Amino acid sequence: MTSRKRSLQTRLALAYAAGIYAAGVFVVVFVAVPLAGVQSATSTEHPSSSAITGTGSGISLPQLLTGSAVALVLLIPVALALGWFVAGRFLRPLRAITATARSISAGDLHRRLGLGEPTDELTELGHTLDDLFARLQAAFDAQRHFVANASHELRTPLAGLRTLLEVALADPDADAGALREACQEALALGGYQERLVQALLALATSERGVTRWDTLDLAHVAARVLASRRGQATEAGIDLAEHLTSAVTAGDPGLVESLFANLIDNAIRHNHAGGQVKVTTRTSGPQAALTVTNSGPVIPEDQIQRLFQPFQKLAPDRHGRGDGYGLGLAIVNAVTHAHHATLTAGARPEGGLSITVRFTHGSAAPLRRGAPHRTGPVRPAMDGAPRPG
Incomplete structure (x- = not known):
């Protein structure tokens, strides 16, 4: 003592x-x-x-x-x-x-206070601390898992880049054309690393929380993102459909635009030629909602929650594109929690996902700035929930 x-x-x-x-x-x-x-x-x-x-x-x-x-x-x-x-x-x-x-x-971190009877103020303090320790343990475990995955994801292209350069330098008969090809492949690997680092920074920024609350219309944000993605969708043979009605909420415009961009990029990337992506914004009671629905492979219901964790993919290099990092939906999840919004995801029977994010409508969101940052499982789509397309 x-x-x-x-x-x-x-x-x-x-x-x-x-x-x-x-x-x-x-x-x-x-x-x-x-x-x-x-x-x-x-x-x-x-x-x-x-x-x-x-x-x-x-x-x-x-x-x-x-x-x-x-x-x-x-x-x-x-x-x-x-x-x-x-x-x-x-x-x-x-x-x-x-x-x-x-x-x-x-x-x-696995120990707990475990205070029993009698129930008094000190017992309530013990239960509160047990909950805090549980959240800290989950946060530390997630951090260790994230660092391990990030290290692996960054080490792979670095190892490939080093091997490529070593092979090019070890070839005594390499001509200018071979060296130029090796340089182009090195640039492609460098671009992959740059995009991966940008995705990691976007995830870190999203998890930091909202520091700026502005009034914004989800329909306007969706229109800007869709305009910037039409070329990518056309090249992939994906039809972009939209049904945008005014849905005013409050939040960080940059983070909300990042949420839209990652939802649409994910819907385009994990789709098939001739598929469709439909984006809807609307006002539902006291909430402003956005929904992104895409066609694609059939996704088991028990795998949906895992896809919203960092570096988690349904299958490695789906459709052979190899341009995904497993961070898009994790960024969506982080932005949703930062705005105290609700995220609902469900697998479509014909294939693909339907993801809905509901924000507090109007200017009520800034009033909740002091609310606790609650993390938890992604809610499954309920029967009767609106599913465009």
């Missing part, structure tokens, strides 16, 4: 002792002294009573004050001892919480 905790117990013991001692003084001043005065006055008015009863005039005021002073002096150590005992009993659960929290902070 450290001196700081001793100091807390000492302060509590002194507070309890002061209360007990104050109660004793109160009894002496406001109860015993008036009673002694009443008894003295009665003896003066009826002097013959002593002869009848055979007793004296009772305890005099000086005697009472002397006895009370002695009692108050003896009460001091008794009050201190009682206060120290009571303070120790009250601080015992707090000491257990502190010891366990110190053990957990030292690296054992």
Whole structure:
């Protein structure tokens, strides 16, 4: 037990002792002294009573004050001892919480306080700390997993780039054409790394949270993103359809545009020739909603939640394009949580995904800036939920 905790117990013991001692003084001043005065006055008015009863005039005021002073002096150590005992009993659960929290902070994130009965303020504090430790453990596990995956994703193109250059330099018969081809492949690998780093930065920015709240219309944001993606969709043989109605909300325009871009890029990338992507914005009660629906391969329902985690893909290099990083839907998930929005995803029976994000409508979103950042599983699409296309 450290001196700081001793100091807390000492302060509590002194507070309890002061209360007990104050109660004793109160009894002496406001109860015993008036009673002694009443008894003295009665003896003066009826002097013959002593002869009848055979007793004296009772305890005099000086005697009472002397006895009370002695009692108050003896009460001091008794009050201190009682206060120290009571303070120790009250601080015992707090000491257990502190010891366990110190053990957990030292690296054992799997331990929990596990306080049981009785249910009181300290037990509630223990439950709150258990929830906090669980979230910290999940965050640390996710961070370690993310770093391992990021290291692997970055190491692969670097290893390929080094092998390419070593082969080109080791070939004594390499001519200008071969070297030029090697340089072009190196540039392609460098571009892949640059795009991967940009995606990692976008994910980190999304997870940082919203620092700017502006009023924006989801329909206008969707129109800008769709205009920039039509060439890419045409080249891939994908039909872009839209049904955009005004849906005003509040948020960070850059993050919301990143959410749209990653949803549409994901819908185009994981599609098939002759497929379709449909984008819808609308107002639904107190919420502004956007929905992106795409055709594509059939996705098992139990795999949907995993796709919203970093570096998770349904299958490696789907459709042979090899241009995905497994970060698009993770960025969508991070932006959704940063805006305290709701994300719903469902697999379409004919193939592809239907993803809906619902923002707080109008200007109510900034009022929720102080709300806790809650992470959790992506909600599955419910029967009857709007699914365009």
